[in-house]
Amino acid sequence: MIMSGRDKIEEPEHLAACLLHFKEMNLDGLVVVGGDDSNTNAAVLAEYLSAQGSKTRIIGVPKTIDGDMKNGQIEASFGFDTAAKTYSELIGNICRDAQSAVKYWHFIRLMGRAASHVALECALQTQPNICLVSEEIQAKGTTLDEIVDGIVDVIVRRAEDGKNYGILLVPEGLPEFISDIKTLIEELSAILGREEKYIMSLGNHAERFQYVSGLLTPASSRVYSSLPVDIQEVLLQRDKHGNVPLSQVETERLLIDLVSDKIRLLKAHGKAKKVKFSPLGHFFGYEGRCAYPSNFDADYCYSLGYAAAVLIRAALTGYTVNVQHLIESSDEWTAGGTPVTMMLNMEMRKGRLTPVIKKALVDLEGAPFRYFAAHRDEWAISDAYLFPGPIQYYGPTAVCDAPTKTLALEKGAGKCCRGK
Amino acid sequence: MIMSGRDKIEEPEHLAACLLHFKEMNLDGLVVVGGDDSNTNAAVLAEYLSAQGSKTRIIGVPKTIDGDMKNGQIEASFGFDTAAKTYSELIGNICRDAQSAVKYWHFIRLMGRAASHVALECALQTQPNICLVSEEIQAKGTTLDEIVDGIVDVIVRRAEDGKNYGILLVPEGLPEFISDIKTLIEELSAILGREEKYIMSLGNHAERFQYVSGLLTPASSRVYSSLPVDIQEVLLQRDKHGNVPLSQVETERLLIDLVSDKIRLLKAHGKAKKVKFSPLGHFFGYEGRCAYPSNFDADYCYSLGYAAAVLIRAALTGYTVNVQHLIESSDEWTAGGTPVTMMLNMEMRKGRLTPVIKKALVDLEGAPFRYFAAHRDEWAISDAYLFPGPIQYYGPTAVCDAPTKTLALEKGAGKCCRGK
Numbered sequence: 001m002i003m004s005g006r007d008k009i010e011e012p013e014h015l016a017a018c019l020l021h022f023k024e025m026n027l028d029g030l031v032v033v034g035g036d037d038s039n040t041n042a043a044v045l046a047e048y049l050s051a052q053g054s055k056t057r058i059i060g061v062p063k064t065i066d067g068d069m070k071n072g073q074i075e076a077s078f079g080f081d082t083a084a085k086t087y088s089e090l091i092g093n094i095c096r097d098a099q100s101a102v103k104y105w106h107f108i109r110l111m112g113r114a115a116s117h118v119a120l121e122c123a124l125q126t127q128p129n130i131c132l133v134s135e136e137i138q139a140k141g142t143t144l145d146e147i148v149d150g151i152v153d154v155i156v157r158r159a160e161d162g163k164n165y166g167i168l169l170v171p172e173g174l175p176e177f178i179s180d181i182k183t184l185i186e187e188l189s190a191i192l193g194r195e196e197k198y199i200m201s202l203g204n205h206a207e208r209f210q211y212v213s214g215l216l217t218p219a220s221s222r223v224y225s226s227l228p229v230d231i232q233e234v235l236l237q238r239d240k241h242g243n244v245p246l247s248q249v250e251t252e253r254l255l256i257d258l259v260s261d262k263i264r265l266l267k268a269h270g271k272a273k274k275v276k277f278s279p280l281g282h283f284f285g286y287e288g289r290c291a292y293p294s295n296f297d298a299d300y301c302y303s304l305g306y307a308a309a310v311l312i313r314a315a316l317t318g319y320t321v322n323v324q325h326l327i328e329s330s331d332e333w334t335a336g337g338t339p340v341t342m343m344l345n346m347e348m349r350k351g352r353l354t355p356v357i358k359k360a361l362v363d364l365e366g367a368p369f370r371y372f373a374a375h376r377d378e379w380a381i382s383d384a385y386l387f388p389g390p391i392q393y394y395g396p397t398a399v400c401d402a403p404t405k406t407l408a409l410e411k412g413a414g415k416c417c418r419g420k
Numbered sequence: 421m422i423m424s425g426r427d428k429i430e431e432p433e434h435l436a437a438c439l440l441h442f443k444e445m446n447l448d449g450l451v452v453v454g455g456d457d458s459n460t461n462a463a464v465l466a467e468y469l470s471a472q473g474s475k476t477r478i479i480g481v482p483k484t485i486d487g488d489m490k491n492g493q494i495e496a497s498f499g500f501d502t503a504a505k506t507y508s509e510l511i512g513n514i515c516r517d518a519q520s521a522v523k524y525w526h527f528i529r530l531m532g533r534a535a536s537h538v539a540l541e542c543a544l545q546t547q548p549n550i551c552l553v554s555e556e557i558q559a560k561g562t563t564l565d566e567i568v569d570g571i572v573d574v575i576v577r578r579a580e581d582g583k584n585y586g587i588l589l590v591p592e593g594l595p596e597f598i599s600d601i602k603t604l605i606e607e608l609s610a611i612l613g614r615e616e617k618y619i620m621s622l623g624n625h626a627e628r629f630q631y632v633s634g635l636l637t638p639a640s641s642r643v644y645s646s647l648p649v650d651i652q653e654v655l656l657q658r659d660k661h662g663n664v665p666l667s668q669v670e671t672e673r674l675l676i677d678l679v680s681d682k683i684r685l686l687k688a689h690g691k692a693k694k695v696k697f698s699p700l701g702h703f704f705g706y707e708g709r710c711a712y713p714s715n716f717d718a719d720y721c722y723s724l725g726y727a728a729a730v731l732i733r734a735a736l737t738g739y740t741v742n743v744q745h746l747i748e749s750s751d752e753w754t755a756g757g758t759p760v761t762m763m764l765n766m767e768m769r770k771g772r773l774t775p776v777i778k779k780a781l782v783d784l785e786g787a788p789f790r791y792f793a794a795h796r797d798e799w800a801i802s803d804a805y806l807f808p809g810p811i812q813y814y815g816p817t818a819v820c821d822a823p824t825k826t827l828a829l830e831k832g833a834g835k836c837c838r839g840k
Contacts, residue, residue, distance in 0.1 A: 086810075089711075090510075093706070093708070093710050094706050096710035097707075097709050104706075280706065286513070286526070286702075287513045287517075288513070289517050290516035291509075291513045389712045392810075392814060393815060394812060394816075394819075395814035395815075
């Protein structure tokens with residue numbers, strides 16, 4: 001009996017309804033499959049049910065393609081391996097096409113929510129010319145203009161090397177991590193909070209743009225006016241939670257637009273003469289979320305499910321299953337449970353302090369990022385592309401059963417990353 | 421020694437240069453790898469070299485992912501199998517995601533030039549809710565408005581069945597096959613031929629739109645004004661050959677735009693109440709062109725290359741290699757050569773009658789289309805999706821070595837298409 005939903009179990013009436021229905025169903029255990037929010041929910045529900053004397057045990061398993069539910073106990077979330085390998089298949093194919101057609105720059109945006117784990121893993125698997133890592137951009141306070149300059153620099157240097165083609169990866173979460181975009185969004189939110197009704201009553205974008213620009217600080221006004229019109233409009237929208245619908249920002253198109261402008265400017269000044277910039281944008285997301293699971297994910301899910309049942313039979317509740325030693329052969333894996341409370345932090349959510357499992361962002365001191373950072377200058381100019389090909393199920397272990405590069409590097413098996 | 425290029429060998433000086441260089445290289449044979457144009461070129465070059473007493477033999481092999489080089493002698497072009505299977509992997513994944521998320525309509529445009537072979541093959545492999553076939557739309561004289569109505573009809577019927585999600589495939593060549601778009605483009609070309617300079621001197625799109633609309637027939641003016649602004653602009657551009665850059669028309673976005681409008685209109689009239697239309701657009705092209713070859717394509721290319729060498733050793737020239745019985749196990753394949761001249765038709769190219777190999781479009785009387793047409797009504801409403809998964813190299817023959825559904829149906833092995 002597997003069902004799917006995006007509803008949260010948070011309010012007292014939700015909890016009471018669970019208690020009632022579980023009793024009616026005479027339910028021994030419930031396995032909650034999900035990421036940080038779902039596992040947090042599992043803990044809240046487990047605590048409530050215990051206090052009410054319910055026999056129903058709640059066990060969570062870590063699931064998200066974004067790879068952002070991991071910590072000292074949980075080595076990985078399932079789905080990340082399959083999604084990253086599916087995207088890497090496609091990126092590798094495009095790398096080869098770029099090298100064969102020798103005329104396109106491919107800007108590829110990758111799903112993965114806030115964290116850059118997916119983009120970083122794909123970079124380790126395919127060795128593209130550029131991969132932006134949101135966490136690094138935030139840590140350094142890099143501005144949008146500086147990001148564009150960095151991209152243009154690689155494009156110009158490759159053109160001078162006779163290579164008017166390349167591959168750039170960008171994580172979908174990027175915009176919120178860019179310092180001046182973040183400031184701009186905060187200023188826009190404050191302005192919209194005060195005057196949204198008036199602004200939206202203005203007849204067209206030119207009027208909205210003019211009015212809003214006048215209220216922004218000079219720095220933000222300059223950033224706002226540098227953006228393409230469709231993105232200026234998106235930034236004036238708010239979803240039902242009051243957030244900018246940033247997933248509607250097609251960052252690959254934004255970067256293509258800004259990079260094109262910058263190259264035009266350079267050419268007008270007699271520079272970048274060898275550059276012939278023909279960009280193509282891509283977004284890979286949905287095609288990696290429901291793929292057939294890789295052997296790794298299939299083995300991992302089998303283990304998670306088995307362990308969840310064992311924990312329930314042992315009358316444990318409020319645990320997330322952990323399966324460890326994942327870079328070893330699956331017969332060396334060990335399974336256990338981690339109390340969800342061990343993983344909780346207090347964060348502000350909707351104005352109140354709430355216990356949540358912290359989302360894991362890319363650790364700039366971690367081995368995956370350090371490996372990437374140590375090699376990216378070489379990858380930028382040389383064509384060090386790797387072509388992982390499609391996920392295989394039947395062949396040699398080295399082809400079919402390898403864990404992600406991220407996991408291998410994090411757990412010390414760094415040798416698995418081949419050079420060119 | 422493999423090289424790639426898009427240059428044609430057409431003019432007397434090109435031919436003379438070939439003669440000279442082949443002599444310098446003491447070349448026994450040249451294998452031309454390509455589609456209709458390249459193989460036509462091979463024949464022209466072969467004839468010229470023979471007449472000049474050159475010993476260099478020219479042999480062509482059929483290569484194109486578009487699948488449009490096939491005829492009584494040539495069963496398939498290599499690349500089609502791999503590309504269609506790669507796209508079908510992704511489409512299948514998206515079908516499953518659609519069925520799981522139950523909230524998105526995915527409009528997927530597929531590479532393949534003018535012909536709809538790729539889209540049709542992907543439809544046979546994945547059984548989506550809708551697949552547009554350009555050749556049928558042309559044969560029936562279907563208008564853009566009628567296409568949109570047909571799509572909306574399926575969306576409404578699925579919504580009434582509780583399914584506000586679905587999959588639509590559209591071949592990239594579609595726009596030229598829609599009768600009123602074709603008429604519009606012809607009228608625009610005539611207008612631009614007379615007044616391009618003046619039109620382009622107008623300050624903004626609104627002025628260009630107003631001026632051009634006044635010169636169109638009422639029917640075309642109505643179609644033109646129904647298009648999104650960015651596509652109106654694309655249709656005013658001409659490439660260096662004087663053609664509209666139709667590949668810049670993101671047909672999936674055009675259809676999303678027009679379908680959204682129509683649904684809004686229906687709702688304003690109190691209809692389509694159950695429809696909640698959340699569309700997502702995709703384009704699959706580059707990621708299928710340079711994939712690792714499927715076992716079928718690898719075997720096929722090995723056979724083509726071997727046969728090309730044998731033909732050259734037999735001192736034959738101006739032939740395209742044919743390998744037949746491709747739906748049988750590869751040890752039953754037979755290899756031979758077809759004189760390119762047997763495949764030539766005279767067509768107008770750049771104002772002069774030129775011998776060319778006719779591009780094969782989807783045959784509406786052929787088994788692949790008939791199979792599709794017989795099942796599409798069922799696929800539209802029921803979720804008959806198939807999930808082919810990634811190309812496999814090591815597993816059972818049924819999984820790894822199957823030819824395309826198109827080839828199987830064309831050669832009479834229709835049983836290979838499974839139902840739901």
